[in-house]
Amino acid sequence: MAVATSPVRKKVNRIGLESREYRGSKTTLCAGCGHNAISERIIGACFEMGIEPERVVKLSGIGCSSKSPAYFLGSAHGFNAVHGRMPSVGTGAMLANRNLVAIGVSGDGDTGAIGIGQFVHLMRRNLPIIYIIEDNGCYGLTKGQFSPTADLGSKAKTGVVNDLPPIDTCALAIELGASFVARSFSGDKKQLTAILKAALSHRGTAMLDVLSPCVTFNDHEGSTKSYAYAKAHDDPLEEIDFVPFFEDISIDYEPGTTQEVVMHDGSKLYLKKLDADYDPLNKVQAMRVLQETRSRGEFATGLIYVEPVKPDFLDVLNVVDEPLATLPQERVRPPKTVLDDIMESLR
């Protein structure tokens, strides 16, 4: 039987683009770095949502995480700013052109340390942006110092012990007024993609804290999460699947359940996926859930809080619908009569 031969049709999305058109340059991050998995999820979510790449701006600070915007959506504009200051650059960009889709990528050091001031104020302004923290508890790019989200008591390769409690960026974001706050894990393809897609359709600040293992430096002996610690304190050690170095960790678990994730160094992360009937509209409950899971040493994952119709910063500023950047001269330079009137008033 003869079959009609037609060129193999690649899968395209609703705006007719193939998935590869959402890719970026080849990553220069370590193999197995959680950040790479997140880039993949961003590519996937943008493809599935049919986002026009030329409407996207990718923004970041400085760090391994902040490099990743180069590794997705290669045909979108990007701005790799200075350390910790992505929020202000993103704010400026969105003011210039409110029709853009802003995807900001930061690290836990970039956001939690040098950048926490700008983080606070971006959240407060509810700027329309997807703000992703690729959270590995350390400064990857400068070789493994502790970041403000590092576990209390963990010990870095240099021997320094982290003696300060971690900052919970989700709790802060909610307290400060972000209208979409979620947490996920770089290896949870299903959940992270879903959250990203939701974030892409949210208007306002979507803050995503994505736990993302650093395979090279977040390998802290003596840490409460370390392999050695687990060996000494955990009975069912033999059941643990050792995740080989340099391989992506991927997980998939059900709403309402808790997942133990073994990191590359053998340390464990406990992820508690929010119940299917969890109501993310309730702020007080959201804060309580964060506190409770945290006190159990777990991370709540999922969409923790959302306020779907909060006016975003551009609405608040009552800016015209068109991009300010390209308004024609007639609309931005008042006519001579205006200047004359002003002059008259100064006589």
Next chain:
Amino acid sequence: MAVATSPVRKKVNRIGLESREYRGSKTTLCAGCGHNAISERIIGACFEMGIEPERVVKLSGIGCSSKSPAYFLGSAHGFNAVHGRMPSVGTGAMLANRNLVAIGVSGDGDTGAIGIGQFVHLMRRNLPIIYIIEDNGCYGLTKGQFSPTADLGSKAKTGVVNDLPPIDTCALAIELGASFVARSFSGDKKQLTAILKAALSHRGTAMLDVLSPCVTFNDHEGSTKSYAYAKAHDDPLEEIDFVPFFEDISIDYEPGTTQEVVMHDGSKLYLKKLDADYDPLNKVQAMRVLQETRSRGEFATGLIYVEPVKPDFLDVLNVVDEPLATLPQERVRPPKTVLDDIMESLR
């Protein structure tokens, strides 16, 4: 009847100092400014507690509030640093000499805007310092622009409307790990003195948000708290005691009750004093109470949260008991043998 004439004995405290020895220079702030009342309470509390002025360091950023350290404890050292950076200067000073008593004074602009990053990290470190925010919802010294604690919707003299919700520094401080968090009002002599005295005996960060009216600029027509607004929306207006311009507001109310305070511009503040049996040891409850009072448009006042025995930053760093600043050469320059050994190891 002859009476023995002895010189009138001034009242002295437990270390033999008179109250006037806790005074500073003459204030250059506006008459009636809440900040002046706070200075008085600091003088009173230090006197009553018998603090040695020469052990105190007064620290501040920039603003009307930040000027006030010049107006109390004139014989103590002071450092009026740069805008928003009092926390780092205070941290350095305490590291240099852990025996000092640090009293930091900041404004809501100094802390909430430019200084929020350093605020976050100071709270997280639980540095032993009394951190007072003299909170007037505006930038006094630069003539009345909104600060991040300004009411949503209030309108400044320039006509600009504040379109962002206020930051709750108490909630932030608790979330971030400060071990003593309180709120009071500049005119509540009894409560503020009591809180200051408690703070002086606390070891760790004592964060005090003290509402402190700016008589000159926080006089916002159209504000939800303004006189005009109150007139239009509030029936028992005639009962309101109009507080004349340039006069201190002072109040005194019972635990568990709510006090309506009428500000100089006629705007109202609702203060809810925590119950006498309120338990400040419970963090979850503290956050809930803050949220609840806030949602009712009230400010909870009193000692909101305390963790009495949390190790402070100096403990965490395991620093010697003596001031590092004055350790003799023998203790800070290792002997020749140490250098020789190091050299040997590098051959």
Next chain:
Amino acid sequence: MAPAEVAVQEAPVVHGTGRVVNDFSIQVATVNGSGSQTANLVLLRSIFRMGVPVSGKNLFPSNIAGLPTWFTIRANKDGYIARKKEIDFLVAMNPETAREDALSLESGAAVVYDEGLALDAVRDDLVFYPVPFDKLIAGVCTDVKLRRLVRNMIYDGVLAKLLEIDLQQMEYALQKQLGSKPKAVALNQQALEVGFAYADQHFEKRDPYVIAPMNETAGKILIEGNAAAAIGAMMAGVTVVAWYPITPSSSLCETLIDYLQKHRIDERTGKATFAVVQAEDEIAALGMAVGAGWAGARAMTSTSGPGVSLMGEFAGLGYYGEVPAVIFDVQRVGPSTGLPTRTAQGDVLSTAFLSHGDTRHLMLFPSSVGECYSMAVEAFDLAERFQTPVFVMTDLDLGMNTWMSDPFPYPEKPLDRGKVLDEETLERIGRFGRYRDVDGDGVPYRSVPGDKMPAYFCRGSGHNEWAQYSERPDDYQNNVDRLARKFENARNWMPAPVVEINRQASIGIIAYGTTHWAVVESRDQLKAEAELETSYYRVCGYPFRPALASFIERHERVYVIEQNRDGQMLSLMKLDLEPDLVRRLRSVLHYSGLPIDARSITDSVLIQEGYRVQKTGADTSRVPRQAGVGGE
């Protein structure tokens, strides 16, 4: 380091009639927060409206209320409107400083004062006009709270009478000032009349100072430099403004907000064709401007020294990432917090090199409110043309004081958005390389997010012509060499200097910014007092135009006059010029926080020229001894 400030005494120019007409200065000494602003501006404007050149300078403390403040008006028929050291006519309203204020006057000066201060007991060589302010105001106004506010208008009335200022012009000025509040106008008008009447009935004119109508201000306006810059920014089509309050720059953005809200709301939709954000600090403010500039907006911020110091990192990113942004630096006295309410030109050198690693910046130096306006417009064009941050270096004296000016002309040129890539260009140049020097002028083409042109990745890290990340030595070197070329090319695009060549002069004078006004006067003094002819070169931009070298070449000695300790502009010249030319340069420096005056320049030049100059007191008499503890 700095020449000591010496000064011969300027004798008041008494005319044949025994009258000094349109050539004296008035100082009003009050307490800040006491509401004298209206009275002072009404006084200023009424003299202005009489056609007499004036300037008004406010010397105020860095707090909000309760400390001494002085407002000085200089009226001068020859158009000299720089600060003058001597006060001819004092209005002493502040009990705390009245004695000192009176003591610092020259013999023969006049003083209007509150009766109760009994200044006539302090010395007897002044002309005294005691006024019972409290008694007079009680008659005007019953509300005690309001009295405080209109009390000052009484001295305007007194002065109107004594100085022969047209009362109608005062009323006009009052109307202008308070027009929107008819009740306030009425009350103040009454106070004015009461003062006039009192002077009329009680005083015999015993001082020589009078204002007589002239025709030197017709058509002119009165405005502060910050407001002028704001109008300029609006006319430049600014779309994104991010700022953080700081004295003396706050009023620039605050006025701008006002104007934008009036004139830049889309009529059809009621929406704004601009976005203004009060940022959380100066780092964020410049970050927002850079983000907006990158995304195609005309973006700006405005600040003063401490803010500039915080902006270093973003300024470097703007330079290296090639992002347009306009930064107004309204300079105040440093170092550090310094004297926040005093004026200086002290940020010139550090701004030129703001940020590590071979960074350089373009700077503009307005001298007048007119140039605050025109250079604001120009700054946005230059920022986009050269794709780099542009600093407009004004100062407190210009920004916050009130100056006369010709009305500002409507911009002739359309907005210059620089080399923004479009389809035509793309076709012409072939492949788009964001950092390719296609035209040989060091300025590459840029695309803008959302414009459908090829995208690129902007970064502060090393990159090649194609905007790809690169650590290659040749890529790095090519790129920074191009940046140096671009900077070099900008030279000829900077606003042209204002040059006045005097063929008889072997001496040249170089100045910039507000120093200009004292120079104008000083050059006349030099000529009048010592027959010293001078040429004049006013720097308007950095990098310098080539004309600078030719100017210096024409003169044996050239005085660079500026308001900082370290001779900062002279330093920039040393870096640029041939040693032969540098040898001709000398410094005249003034850095007390007060605006520079002609006398200081003249004396310094004369001394350096070998003249003997009679020394007078230091320039500090007008500032409180009791400068208390406190401060910003």
Next chain:
Amino acid sequence: MAPAEVAVQEAPVVHGTGRVVNDFSIQVATVNGSGSQTANLVLLRSIFRMGVPVSGKNLFPSNIAGLPTWFTIRANKDGYIARKKEIDFLVAMNPETAREDALSLESGAAVVYDEGLALDAVRDDLVFYPVPFDKLIAGVCTDVKLRRLVRNMIYDGVLAKLLEIDLQQMEYALQKQLGSKPKAVALNQQALEVGFAYADQHFEKRDPYVIAPMNETAGKILIEGNAAAAIGAMMAGVTVVAWYPITPSSSLCETLIDYLQKHRIDERTGKATFAVVQAEDEIAALGMAVGAGWAGARAMTSTSGPGVSLMGEFAGLGYYGEVPAVIFDVQRVGPSTGLPTRTAQGDVLSTAFLSHGDTRHLMLFPSSVGECYSMAVEAFDLAERFQTPVFVMTDLDLGMNTWMSDPFPYPEKPLDRGKVLDEETLERIGRFGRYRDVDGDGVPYRSVPGDKMPAYFCRGSGHNEWAQYSERPDDYQNNVDRLARKFENARNWMPAPVVEINRQASIGIIAYGTTHWAVVESRDQLKAEAELETSYYRVCGYPFRPALASFIERHERVYVIEQNRDGQMLSLMKLDLEPDLVRRLRSVLHYSGLPIDARSITDSVLIQEGYRVQKTGADTSRVPRQAGVGGE
């Protein structure tokens, strides 16, 4: 702006024997994150232990793993340890760059490479030594994960054989490197032997390069500049360290933490006589140092360009409030994020004027690891003596590369805590005025919180001698004039320049920092190749010593050699020196991100002196074409 980089080709010095002994460079090309550090350092140390002068320079990308990296060892019997452009002996381990690496070699060079790369197919004029690394390692080690880590040790073995390096010294070096991990030592030792044996059995020596024992390194140490500075800080008695990680400065504080934890724990109590804080950013880091310095600690921070740009505001506060603090600036390539893993001397000018409003800073310029140590000690003394921030300007080349040095001498002088008020002084001076110039040197006395001496209020706003807030012009001017005097006085306290006057020379050379090493070699080249005699002045501090002017005076032309685009040190000299002297100055600039080499200097000087120089390829061959998109 910069002279084009030209170079005559350096012919390998082949001795009569056909052997090039102790005069060549080895380059190991790997991938970062692949664990070649141990092998490279063992190679370096074993040559060093044979008494031959060496240096090791790591050229690495700004990411963590997976990109090309080159480690270059230069062995030189004459002690020239600057970077040399040409590679004589290549170890090609990186498949991605191997072809390019091989192509960039000069004819006759040798290459050890992984068999599979088949480099002998690329060209035929090299000496090829193919090694079957995978096969060899399989014999050593069964654990696949471990193989990756010890694989590199094989090339050390091969080189030991080919270059005649003493295997025992290699074993010693290995022990030194991994002493604490006996299992690792054993495994690596095996790999070493396997490599040696393979070469022994399979290779016939066909290149001229060999290492022969000498006696030039006896007693010396090998160390990185950052570690040396850390030891200096510890010996200076540092008590408060606040820092924020940034390449290339992080290892300074990290090493310091190590040393402090070992040597500065109180024996009796087990507590620390120091406090180290990883701050939230550089602003906070300097803020903490300033707060600690004010409160009497010896306080420091360490950073690189972007951090310095953020520190402007606090640097100005330190200057004006007169607070001691030590800042190490380990310079990298700017502007902005620039090339974070490349070296430069690009922060000199902006640091001198860091912060607005007439601020100035003291700077020290170490050239060697020995000076990193000694100047670290000195910096703390100077900071306290002059009560001001002191910047120690090192760079990536010095800070992160491994250098030979004489062992560091124990400090002779006790700590100089400067003018700290005590009872005796108080009695002598009468009333304490924090900013009074009691001794006429511009340096006032200070008290310290908790010391029971009279307190004062420190502030960045205007103040008088008594540390009271003041806006008075005379107070302001007196104070900043004193600051200028203090700065002027510091001149003679700055570390003395190292000067070598050559009576036959009409040409002088000025350099500073790491540029020194290439200058030493270049001066010999100039003499050897063109009979050009030179004198040499090495700047060690800013402000400059008066000796600088006399040095320039002695010479007709003086070349200022530095590693930045804009001639920053030369610029500072222009500001300081008489135009007559400035005229003699010329620039030699190198700013590719690679450490400067002698050839570049020699050629540039020769060209400027009018010689004709044969041009060679640009200095970029050793850097990847495929520099990808990414980057810090």
